[in-house]
Amino acid sequence: MTSVQINPDTTGIPEARDYRMFVNGEWVEALDGRWTEVTTPIVRGRVIGRVPSADVADVDNAVAAARAAFPAWRSQHFTARQRALGRIADAIEARLEDLATLTALDTGNAIRTQARPEAATLANLFRYFAGIAGEAKGVVLPAGEDQLQYTRLEPLGVVGAILPWNSPLMIAGFKLPAALAAGNTVVVKAAEAAPLSLLLLAEICAEHLPPGVLNVITGLGSVAGERLVQHPGVDKVSFTGSTEVGRHVAREAGHRLAHVSLELGGKNPAIVFPDAADDDDLIANLLLSSRVHRQGQSCTAGSRLFLHEDIYDDVLQRFVATLDAQVVGNPLDESSDIGAIINERQFESVNSFVQEGLSAPGITVALDGSPQVIGRTDGYYMGPTVFAGADNGWRLSREEIFGPVVVVIPWRDEADVIAMANDSHYGLAAYVWTHDIDRALRTANELETGWVQVNQGGGQLVGQSYGGYKQSGIGREASLEGMIAGFTQTKQINIRIRGQR
Secondary structure (H helix, E strand, C coil): CEECCCCHHHCCCCCCEECCEEECCEEECCCCCCEEEEECCCCCCCEEEEEECCCHHHHHHHHHHHHHHHHHHHHCCHHHHHHHHHHHHHHHHHCHHHHHHHHHHHHCCCHHHHHHHHHHHHHHHHHHHHHCHHHCCCCEECCCCCEEEEEEEEECCEEEEECCCCCHHHHHHHHHHHHHHCCCEEEEECCCCCCHHHHHHHHHHHCCCCCCCEEEECCCHHHHHHHHHHCCCCCEEEEECCHHHHHHHHHHHHHCCCEEEEECCCCCEEEECHHHCCCCCHHHHHHHHHCHHHCCCCCCCCCEEEEECCCHHHHHHHHHHHHHCCEECCCCCCCCCECCCCCHHHHHHHHHHHHHHHCCCCCEEEECCHHHCCCCCCCCCCCCEEEECCCCCCHHHHCCCCCCEEEEEEECCHHHHHHHHHCCCEECEEEEECCCHHHHHHHHHHCCCCEEEECCCCCCCCCCCECCEECCEECCECCHHHHHHHHEEEEEEEEECCCCC
16 A cells, blocks of 8 residues: 655645635624634644634524525526526536635545545536426326316425535535525535535535525534524424434434434445456446545445455455555645545544454454554544455444445355345445346345445436435435425415306
8 A cells, every 4th residue: 555655844735714604695703703723634733724613693693594585585486596506516617626625625535536526526416406496396186177286396494404524515515406496595504624615615606696595604513503403493404424413413303393304324235246256347346335535434435345255365355456556645636546534533433443453353454554544743544444254243344434444244145145234224325246137136126225336336426316224314315306305395285266157
């Protein structure tokens, strides 16, 4: 595994500056004047900015602005909202490099393999939802000549969107344009660990949306996020994050019967059947499904790799060799394949799992990424680690590590591997490799997960339905169906028509 030593003086990190929140069309500080420092994982302890630390009153102001803007925004002809989202998509594309660079600084995701594609996906999502803005429409029932019976799909009102730190722009693209296209207004709570790219997105959107339609606040989840979840003026809470926090969000929003969607964790199986072992692109797709280019900080990471015993040694060897060739380094460097883990807390959490695996009896360490940590003064860098010869009951096979760690499990019987894949409280994503179409369809149908990919390992595609089973979440995003189910409500209208006299 190659690592790039980082000189803190030559990283390309800009001077720190103050960023403000975006509320009611204006850039504002917190009412009590408090600020929070934002650091980059590129260099340990390096401050790249300050953001306001929103309190309850700041959240209240943002919600009030969204409520005031809602009637006019919902009343527009859908083509007006469509044009606004399309112009935002154009503006995102024009500032793609700015968004990618700030994402790399903010999150530690490598600019070439992750940050730039994420910004491009954001533009594509805004353009997609602009295109389907007119599809939030109802139906007319054939109820006889004396009846007009029809439904209207109406926006919910104010949507509170709580975003994660691992892929803030992409997740924003799942939520914001869908909510806006359907006629809702939005208050976004940016992740406290990575808020800056969302503030740049707000700057881009500000030129094309009326004041109050989109508001972006910063601060602690325990304060600003909590108030947004509990606020009586928020009609829908759309949350992406850990399952533990998601349960809390569901409880709090449920007390007031608010609409809720949750996209939570995953411990996702990747199953390789023997007939796919010789595929030229198998290893490349396993690399994609492992999400190591996002440091494994992805809820869709294929972190449980099930290899059939007949091909186990060969595929494992090739997979490990490919992982070992990845370059770990400065996310702003075009040569880096893998960037930095978001912060010290997450770094230590991942490292504790790695150290547990290294000391576990009976486990083969096929690749040890922990020695590849670049000097502790340089940032939170860790290479991929692969534990082989594991079983599905091992703690590292069951808990979401959210780091570049893959557990490889051998199998023999098809029914057994499907049972192992399903033996998890998560059910977000799964990956299957086989040439047998019957086996592919059978396996995909039997897997208890919200998203199955066959013979490919890439990320979510624009327009597809995305969401989880079991404790991986509630609701769907990124699709027309997700927009309608997640951001509209149905009104039935019955009218009796009087006959001519």
